Amino acid sequence: MEFLNLQDAIARHVEDGDQVALEGFTHLIPFAAGHEIIRQGRRDLTLIRMTPDLIYDQMIGMGTARKLVFSWGGNPGVGSLHRLRDAVECGWPAPLEIVEHSHAAMANAYEAGASGMPCALFHGYLGSDLPRVNGDIRFVECPFTGESLACVPAFRPDVAIIHAQKADREGNVLIEGIVGVQKEAVLAARRAVVTVEELVDDFGPRSSNAVIMPGWTLSAVVVAPHGACPSYAHGYYSRDNAFYIAWDRIARERESFLAWMRENVLR
């Protein structure tokens, strides 16, 4: 683990063509890191994320992605992700290959990756059309009961990127609140970059069961205050729901989207 600034962390750990997982289930979405990937002009990424959210809408709209692995691609509580839809429906700014799962499958695939397993087994996809359009969804027979179990390959991203509340001086990272699949994504990935709200001398009073990623499981730790905006960081700032609602209008047209990105991300 090393402490880096955001620019260096992305330059060193995210390469063109990588499989990248930026995780955070509504909470602690690593927007600052995603924006840095856009600014550095990465291309041909395979983006993995359960809920693409606005950050992947922005990355897809700016042409960083070749492929998207996801399970729910909407603007939560608001409607569509217009840039994702434009890429899938019209191939703009580039055609986007999609690998589509359910939440249960993706959560299991991360857990399998973290556990060093080649695949995940679970009760799933029964009666659904998803296995017809995603060749990664297979079924195997349980050797003990004969039941048909869904089977998907483990996720082993080249790099996982997450945002968290605190890092200490040794680079250990504390995550609180809705913890989603962040721990699994970090442990499944070959490299892991964590942005944090603040660096502290000591985490202070906490539960013995607090979610802490030891520094030695991470590649880089970056101090990036407000790095999850407009999503939220439990204990620091709340979700900017008004921006999520406003994004619907901003992203609806290509021109207004590009203007917003130029004004707020690129410069």
Next chain:
Amino acid sequence: MTYTAAEMMTVAAARALGNGDICFVGIGLPSAACNLARLTHAPRIHLIYESGTLGTRPEVLPLSIGDGELCETALTTVTVPEVFRYWLQGGRITVGFLSGAQVDRFGNLNSTVIGDYAKPKVRLPGSGGATEIATGCGQIFIVMRHGARSFVKQLDFLTSLGHGRTGRERQELGIRTKGPVLLVSDLCIMRPDPETNELVVTSLHPGITCARVRENTSWDVRFAETMAETAPPAAMELEVLRNLHARTARAHRAAGGSE
């Protein structure tokens, strides 16, 4: 007291929930119905959101499935793999609420695409948790606005299994949960026929005619022999629901709200 069709739908869905229920809650109308039930006749209902919040008691309705409000008011918050593995797959949820862009006569749901999958006319958000909620929960309630384009003869894509394309697929696939036992729309209440599992209208909301339901359903919809009229929302139900929406709108600092 006057009320809207959306309010009737939310109230009718809320009434179907009880104190003993462990409920897997989705955003939007299901969330409003579940919290209305909790704030009225079912104070001990246990609400679980897929972001991992167990036993959550939100003061305002979340805009997203993982709003801070859910975590702050929850009994505890677990990881997303845990909520899907131990709690849903483990068979601990009694009721799941689902909705979709399309539903067919056997309660199968499409939330993936309109048109062809490879070249969709409309790309919808996709499954999210729905595919496994549909088979993992003890029973499923569907809440959807009625319309000829959403109550369809044939789905463009089957995201989440109801009773299958034949009405008997659950049994054939060895699924032991009940699937859709109730559909609440803004016009009526439907339940599966005990023989065929086809959804039939069992109760019309006040002022709604059979003709209106027919116009808004693309399959040849059937009506139960003895049909009830849904009781209109009581003043107390409306007051609690409207207060919930007002608190929510203030909290989100924007017009619109969640339904």
